[in-house]
Amino acid sequence: MAEPPLITPMPAIADCVLPWDGPVSDTVAAIGAARSVCGDTFVVDSGDDRYLFLFSPVGLRHFYAVPEQQASKALADWQMLSRKLPDELFDGRRTLPHELFTRAQASGLRASLEAAISAQLAELSHGAEIDLFDFARRLGHRMGLASWGGREMLRSDRFEELTAALDALDGSEAFVAPARMRDVAQSGKAAEYAAMAKAEQILADTVAARRRPVGDVLDMILERWADAPDAERRVGVARDVILIHIASMSNLFAALGWSLVHLVQHPDVIARIRVRRGDDHDLASRCALESTRIGQRSIMLRMVLEPVTIDDGSRIYEVAPGASLATFLPLTNTSAGPGLDRYDPDRWQGSRLVAPSGLAPESVVTFGVGPHACPARPFSLTAMSRVLEQLFDAYELVPLFDDPRPRPDQIGGVARAAGSCRVAVQAR
Numbered sequence: 001m002a003e004p005p006l007i008t009p010m011p012a013i014a015d016c017v018l019p020w021d022g023p024v025s026d027t028v029a030a031i032g033a034a035r036s037v038c039g040d041t042f043v044v045d046s047g048d049d050r051y052l053f054l055f056s057p058v059g060l061r062h063f064y065a066v067p068e069q070q071a072s073k074a075l076a077d078w079q080m081l082s083r084k085l086p087d088e089l090f091d092g093r094r095t096l097p098h099e100l101f102t103r104a105q106a107s108g109l110r111a112s113l114e115a116a117i118s119a120q121l122a123e124l125s126h127g128a129e130i131d132l133f134d135f136a137r138r139l140g141h142r143m144g145l146a147s148w149g150g151r152e153m154l155r156s157d158r159f160e161e162l163t164a165a166l167d168a169l170d171g172s173e174a175f176v177a178p179a180r181m182r183d184v185a186q187s188g189k190a191a192e193y194a195a196m197a198k199a200e201q202i203l204a205d206t207v208a209a210r211r212r213p214v215g216d217v218l219d220m221i222l223e224r225w226a227d228a229p230d231a232e233r234r235v236g237v238a239r240d241v242i243l244i245h246i247a248s249m250s251n252l253f254a255a256l257g258w259s260l261v262h263l264v265q266h267p268d269v270i271a272r273i274r275v276r277r278g279d280d281h282d283l284a285s286r287c288a289l290e291s292t293r294i295g296q297r298s299i300m301l302r303m304v305l306e307p308v309t310i311d312d313g314s315r316i317y318e319v320a321p322g323a324s325l326a327t328f329l330p331l332t333n334t335s336a337g338p339g340l341d342r343y344d345p346d347r348w349q350g351s352r353l354v355a356p357s358g359l360a361p362e363s364v365v366t367f368g369v370g371p372h373a374c375p376a377r378p379f380s381l382t383a384m385s386r387v388l389e390q391l392f393d394a395y396e397l398v399p400l401f402d403d404p405r406p407r408p409d410q411i412g413g414v415a416r417a418a419g420s421c422r423v424a425v426q427a428r
């Protein structure tokens with residue numbers, strides 16, 4: 001086996017592996033235990049890879065500031081997601097998620113979100129029982145597909161078929177259920193290839209049925225493929241839409257799920273959302289930020305391509321190409337300052353965390369910081385806050401759950417719930 005990439009001086013090596021390389025029943029407990037033993041900077045040698053974990057405030061500042069050409073987030077993401085997704089989905093893309101969330105697209109996206117939320121709320125009825133994460137997942141599909149797959153998708157009789165295919169393809173399983181990736185590899189991604197083909201075919205049919213431009217994101221994607229031969233264009237457009245949608249599935253629905261759970265647990269905050277006057281005009285958005293903070297299970301990874309110097313505040317490390325830099329949000333987001341273990345949407349002023357005061361922006365992360373911060377942050381906060389406002393204006397949700405816990409084996413994205421989160425729906 002090749003020598004692992006050098007890190008000089010060499011920090012302590014933790015006695016653990018990452019869950020795609022060996023059994024880890026609770027990722028937060030395992031990496032948290034490594035940090036307790038080794039301190040804020042340590043190495044994990046896992047499978048064929050070497051990871052330098054950083055948790056000190058100075059170490060985190062350096063982590064988020066490293067330029068992409070020196071230590072790549074794109075390659076680290078690809079390494080993770082390609083355990084689940086077919087390579088063909090990444091090849092030849094002409095539209096990337098970054099390009100969607102421009103000022104020019106904002107009002108069209110907002111209209112698509114409103115249409116999607118209305119369609120979903122129309123399905124709810126007094127006396128129904130729903131699982132909050134199932135509800136959020138379905139709504140996440142609706143909001144996403146209406147936004148980049150064409151609003152006509154909301155009325156399509158193939159919507160269920162398409163979302164079933166996207167659920168089977170779901171790249172986030174690579175970090176939500178990492179141990180399952182061995183089976184995915186053994187099958188040669190057979191289920192994923194079949195799901196991708198199904199989704200392509202349904203999306204290509206939608207595209208073919210669109211007679212004239214309507215000025216939305218799908219038109220923008222179509223334009224990117226205008227010069228390609230028909231068959232190539234249909235697959236290309238469909239794969240652009242699929243990859244954007246897969247990106248949205250990593251976090252949006254789960255953050256919405258926790259926003260709903262936390263609000264059902266805090267009826268006093270729901271009462272304030274219903275009034276939303278004065279300082280509370282943006283309360284729903286602050287609730288979404290607060291639940292995202294608490295729900296974060298993201299491992300942040302950068303694959304080192306050129307030698308990198310990392311200062312953690314105590315020592316300066318030279319990291320050779322081939323290693324990965326890493327940090328893990330659940331170990332900082334709820335413990336970097338006093339009181340962060342509590343749910344409190346009033347700790348946010350607009351989108352700035354103000355309590356506890358004096359924290360570095362890298363210590364508590366919701367949508368990322370630095371050059372790779374999430375381009376879909378405004379879109380996602382609008383989506384989640386509009387759902388919370390509209391849902392709680394119309395309904396009471398009576399909890400039928402105790403205290404939902406996050407899935408313990410997850411290592412990436414916003415937590416999925418370990419068990420069911422059922423509520424009874426009552427019209428107001």
Ligand code: HEM
Pocket residue numbers: 073074097098244245247248249251252255256292298300301365366367368369371372373374375376377380414
């Ligand atoms: C609640 C919803 C969301 C949360 C909490 C979230 C969180 C994040 C975080 C923490 C990062 C930075 C990761 C890092 O530095 O390694 C990120 C980046 C990114 N997100 Fe999101 N995200 C959300 C929704 C979305 C959606 C809806 C899309 C696309 C449709 C999206 C696309 C992206 C992309 C493309 C990047 C990479 C940016 C870059 O590398 O320059 N996200 N997101």
